[in-house]
Amino acid sequence: MDPFQVLGIAQDATDEQIRAAYLLRVREHPPDRAPEQFETIRDAYEAVRDPRRRLRHRLFAIDHGAPLASLFAPEAHPRRFVGPDPWLDVLKGK
Amino acid sequence: MIASGDHKAALEQAKDLHKVSGTLASEALLVDAYAERIRALLRRNLTIEAQSLLDMVRQRYPASRVRLAELTPRVEAKPLSLDDLVRPLNDPDLAAEQRTAIDRRLRQEVWDLKALAHCDALALDHELRKAAAALERALVAVTSGPVTDDALALPEVSRRSPLAPWKLLARAIASFYRRDDDACRRYLEAIDSESAPTRLVPAIKAMLADDAHAPLTPAAAALGARITSASTLRRALEALDEAFASASKNRILKAIRPAVDQCQQVSPEQLDSLRQHVSVRCALAVIDSQRVVGPLGGPSRHDATFLRLFARGLEETRNPDQVVLACRLWEDFRHAAVREGWFADNGPEAAALALHMADLLNQLPNDLLRDLQWSARAGTNEGGDKLTYLFQEELYRRACVLDPHPESFSQWMEWAARQPGNGAERVATAWHKIRPRDLDPILRLMNAAEARGALPTALGYLGKAERIDSLHLQVRGARLRLLAGNALRHLQQKKPALATEDLAQLSTLPDAQQGDRPAFLAALRLVSSAARGESERVAALRADVEQLLGSGPAAALLVSAVAAAAKQRAIARLGSVEDESERRSLPSAVARVAALAADMSLKLEIPASWMVEVAKQFPECRQTLDAAHLRRLGELAVWAGMDDLAYAISTAGLERGETTAARFLLLRANATIKSWERHIVCAKAAAVLGREQQDTALVDEAAALVRGFFEFEHVSLTLEQARDVLNQEKAAREPSTKGRPGPTYAALLANTCQCVSCRQARGEADEPFDDLDVDDDEDVDDDDDSGFGIPPGMPPELVEMFAAEIEKAVRRGESPEEFMARLSTLPPRRRRRKRRR
Numbered sequence: 001m002d003p004f005q006v007l008g009i010a011q012d013a014t015d016e017q018i019r020a021a022y023l024l025r026v027r028e029h030p031p032d033r034a035p036e037q038f039e040t041i042r043d044a045y046e047a048v049r050d051p052r053r054r055l056r057h058r059l060f061a062i063d064h065g066a067p068l069a070s071l072f073a074p075e076a077h078p079r080r081f082v083g084p085d086p087w088l089d090v091l092k093g094k
Numbered sequence: 095m096i097a098s099g100d101h102k103a104a105l106e107q108a109k110d111l112h113k114v115s116g117t118l119a120s121e122a123l124l125v126d127a128y129a130e131r132i133r134a135l136l137r138r139n140l141t142i143e144a145q146s147l148l149d150m151v152r153q154r155y156p157a158s159r160v161r162l163a164e165l166t167p168r169v170e171a172k173p174l175s176l177d178d179l180v181r182p183l184n185d186p187d188l189a190a191e192q193r194t195a196i197d198r199r200l201r202q203e204v205w206d207l208k209a210l211a212h213c214d215a216l217a218l219d220h221e222l223r224k225a226a227a228a229l230e231r232a233l234v235a236v237t238s239g240p241v242t243d244d245a246l247a248l249p250e251v252s253r254r255s256p257l258a259p260w261k262l263l264a265r266a267i268a269s270f271y272r273r274d275d276d277a278c279r280r281y282l283e284a285i286d287s288e289s290a291p292t293r294l295v296p297a298i299k300a301m302l303a304d305d306a307h308a309p310l311t312p313a314a315a316a317l318g319a320r321i322t323s324a325s326t327l328r329r330a331l332e333a334l335d336e337a338f339a340s341a342s343k344n345r346i347l348k349a350i351r352p353a354v355d356q357c358q359q360v361s362p363e364q365l366d367s368l369r370q371h372v373s374v375r376c377a378l379a380v381i382d383s384q385r386v387v388g389p390l391g392g393p394s395r396h397d398a399t400f401l402r403l404f405a406r407g408l409e410e411t412r413n414p415d416q417v418v419l420a421c422r423l424w425e426d427f428r429h430a431a432v433r434e435g436w437f438a439d440n441g442p443e444a445a446a447l448a449l450h451m452a453d454l455l456n457q458l459p460n461d462l463l464r465d466l467q468w469s470a471r472a473g474t475n476e477g478g479d480k481l482t483y484l485f486q487e488e489l490y491r492r493a494c495v496l497d498p499h500p501e502s503f504s505q506w507m508e509w510a511a512r513q514p515g516n517g518a519e520r521v522a523t524a525w526h527k528i529r530p531r532d533l534d535p536i537l538r539l540m541n542a543a544e545a546r547g548a549l550p551t552a553l554g555y556l557g558k559a560e561r562i563d564s565l566h567l568q569v570r571g572a573r574l575r576l577l578a579g580n581a582l583r584h585l586q587q588k589k590p591a592l593a594t595e596d597l598a599q600l601s602t603l604p605d606a607q608q609g610d611r612p613a614f615l616a617a618l619r620l621v622s623s624a625a626r627g628e629s630e631r632v633a634a635l636r637a638d639v640e641q642l643l644g645s646g647p648a649a650a651l652l653v654s655a656v657a658a659a660a661k662q663r664a665i666a667r668l669g670s671v672e673d674e675s676e677r678r679s680l681p682s683a684v685a686r687v688a689a690l691a692a693d694m695s696l697k698l699e700i701p702a703s704w705m706v707e708v709a710k711q712f713p714e715c716r717q718t719l720d721a722a723h724l725r726r727l728g729e730l731a732v733w734a735g736m737d738d739l740a741y742a743i744s745t746a747g748l749e750r751g752e753t754t755a756a757r758f759l760l761l762r763a764n765a766t767i768k769s770w771e772r773h774i775v776c777a778k779a780a781a782v783l784g785r786e787q788q789d790t791a792l793v794d795e796a797a798a799l800v801r802g803f804f805e806f807e808h809v810s811l812t813l814e815q816a817r818d819v820l821n822q823e824k825a826a827r828e829p830s831t832k833g834r835p836g837p838t839y840a841a842l843l844a845n846t847c848q849c850v851s852c853r854q855a856r857g858e859a860d861e862p863f864d865d866l867d868v869d870d871d872e873d874v875d876d877d878d879d880s881g882f883g884i885p886p887g888m889p890p891e892l893v894e895m896f897a898a899e900i901e902k903a904v905r906r907g908e909s910p911e912e913f914m915a916r917l918s919t920l921p922p923r924r925r926r927r928k929r930r931r
Contacts, residue, residue, distance in 0.1 A: 052501065056446055064406045068371060069331040072357060072364050079271050079301070080361070082320045084237045087267070089313040090294050091205040 003044030146195025445497030585660035685723035756783035
């Protein structure tokens with residue numbers, strides 16, 4: 001699982017942002033109430049808390065063997081940004 | 095008043111009347127007054143005002159629709175432009191009702207915010223134009239990508255603005271893309287059901303799957319299809335995944351085209367990436383790239399992304415040849431990534447890549463890597479490129495130069511320590527120079543200095559280490575050991591005064607008072623006193639040592655070992671043990687001194703007659719020895735070449751429980767060295783059990799024991815198999831004989847699965863004989879089963895001597911491979927004369 005996604009942070013997040021996101025997630029999923037989620041959050045934090053680890057993650061964490069379906073159609077109902085025109089067509093009453 | 099044309103006054107009067115009476119008649123009168131007012135506006139060509147007023151009356155008095163029916167065609171027949179609609183808003187005296195009517199029409203009909211934002215009928219700074227412009231920007235933003243909450247604040251649009259529903263729409267769309275569906279629904283519910291934005295509500299609800307089967311306009315259906323319809327792509331990709339899993343080349347090739355076509359339609363921006371993934375997977379599935387280009391609709395882009403993907407794919411195969419290729423691709427990736435601006439060539443990323451490549455090279459079989467490096471050097475000598483990616487030393491150096499981090503140096507030093515020569519010391523020196531406050535290189539340099547007998551240098555490094563971390567386990571133990579070594583050295587140099595100073599320092603150390611160490615100090619004092627000729631004190635100290643160890647033979651052995659280390663041969667001689675009770679306790683005495691000698695890094699030489707007596711007495715006292723003493727006694731037996739004693743000790747040790755079982759299994763491996771099959775399996779099982787107990791020293795010792803048995807390098811045992819071996823060895827209490835063969839492990843060594851995936855997982859070629867060149871077959875000597883690699887052409891009379899030397903080397907802890915390397919590569923050493931001052 002992508003640790004950046006788990007923590008809800010950008011790939012270029014700073015140490016402080018990562019720490020803050022980790023604490024926030026831990027407050028949402030404390031170990032006594034949600035041990036599995038907490039484990040996932042802690043693993044994610046461990047993977048990115050150190051700048052060297054983050055760097056290695058950026059360089060080497062490519063899931064080359066993951067199903068193509070999960071790489072290129074990540075969700076059952078993806079919501080793709082299509083720009084304003086198709087939306088305006090509906091408003092025009094086409 | 096109506097008849098006289100004073101319709102304005104008539105309307106005011108009718109309003110007042112209706113306010114007071116509130117009857118159907120008063121309402122009818124009021125509607126008539128309104129109708130006359132609308133007619134008057136139409137007569138004056140004020141169509142917009144007439145239309146606005148008509149709308150207002152119809153909304154406020156629904157019953158009036160019949161009475162006003164006659165006016166409706168007249169008002170709506172005239173099309174209303176946006177400019178015409180909003181122009182009256184420039185009039186500061188515009189009646190409130192008319193303003194309300196215009197606002198209503200803006201709310202209900204205006205869908206083109208851009209047109210309103212650029213509407214020339216209104217002043218440039220009119221709040222309506224500003225609101226429309228802000229909303230238009232927000233809509234473009236929310237439909238084009240993720241937006242922040244700030245972008246949706248829209249302070250230009252007040253809650254009373256006719257465009258207020260657009261603000262809710264923008265927020266609903268933003269929530270939709272954020273997958274905050276509840277918020278999206280709340281915003282949709284809040285949108286005025288008569289406003290223009292409400293036309294989008296069914297489409298969004300359908301996409302939220304709230305009302306998936308609601309009838310939609312063609313535009314709404316098209317919108318939903320564009321935003322959420324990736325299911326066809328998903329199906330095509332799943333079919334391609336299944337094809338790859340089937341490993342059927344034809345099936346893969348057939349499944350590529352539909353996936354690419356769907357991706358092009360639904361997600362064209364991802365097409366390049368898909369092509370790269372498919373190309374890499376086809377390459378890993380050994381499909382000719384030319385056959386893939388057609389279904390892919392073109393070649394994939396070979397940029398940094400592609401190279402990284404390919405490198406990762408290859409290294410995951412664990413096939414040595416492909417791992418080598420992965421190293422090459424990582425090097426190519428580095429160049430490409432620098433070209434594409436991913437990172438700088440001299441940054442931490444390049445350092446991390448170098449470490450990664452070195453790590454991959456470490457996974458390769460030594461002989462393969464040596465061959466590759468030899469070829470690479472030959473190629474470089476002939477003017478070819480320097481293939482740095484094949485040389486760990488170069489890669490580690492690059493990593494440490496680019497990123498002098500302790501982690502990089504540590505990996506380099508660990509690797510160097512596994513190589514022949516003093517590379518680790520060289521790395522530690524470089525590390526210490528760059529990072530003088532790091533403890534690891536100091537300890538490495540201290541240990542290296544100690545190993546070559548440079549004790550003052552070692553003490554110098556120890557001083558540095560103590561200033562950094564005096565509580566470190568290695569640092570605390572080192573001072574005692576080094577001072578003792580220094581005292582022995584001074585005694586060797588016949589400098590008893592200096593040795594006395596060392597002893598004084600030693601006595602002050604708290605560590606020196608632990609366990610049997612006071613006996614060691616007493617023995618050291620004894621030897622020092624003997625060197626100074628203090629015979630009375632020698633006798634007193636001998637009594638002290640004996641008292642401290644509680645055994646005459648133990649005291650004699652310890653004094654002898656210390657005297658031998660101090661080169662005081664006169665008191666190093668050991669007599670035989672005559673007393674019967676002392677003979678019976680000899681195993682425990684020897685074991686106790688062996689443990690103390692190991693603690694103080696003291697070389698212990700046991701006379702053969704003593705070891706024979708130990709072997710004789712051992713069965714009687716095997717229960718009285720603790721596991722630590724058993725271990726030391728076992729090691730002595732191995733060094734003395736007394737396999738039967740080592741075996742008996744391992745049997746006693748294996749009965750002591752699980753915590754030390756792995757250690758005694760390793761001793762069993764040492765005791766069965768003549769039965770190589772059992773020797774290898776016991777060592778491998780000990781390594782597995784040691785790994786489970788996180789005993790790295792044991793794992794290293796076990797690995798060293800089997801190093802060089804190339805044909806069994808790939809053999810690995812599961813934890814279950816290791817436990818099974820342990821149980822079998824526990825049951826085999828006596829050494830094997832012809833009539834009692836003992837456990838056999840041929841199945842574990844021979845029944846290694848030879849399927850492609852298992853061979854790949856073990857890092858072997860796909861087919862069992864792929865590693866062999868055709869020409870090599872001629873060189874295979876069926877009779878050569880020694881596994882030690884006896885040099886071809888060696889005279890038969892030397893073969894036996896050679897095998898015996900190898901066996902001795904193995905007993906010393908050296909692998910046959912290291913022995914061969916030492917034999918063939920070491921230059922003759924020249925003794926360097928010390929310069930006299």
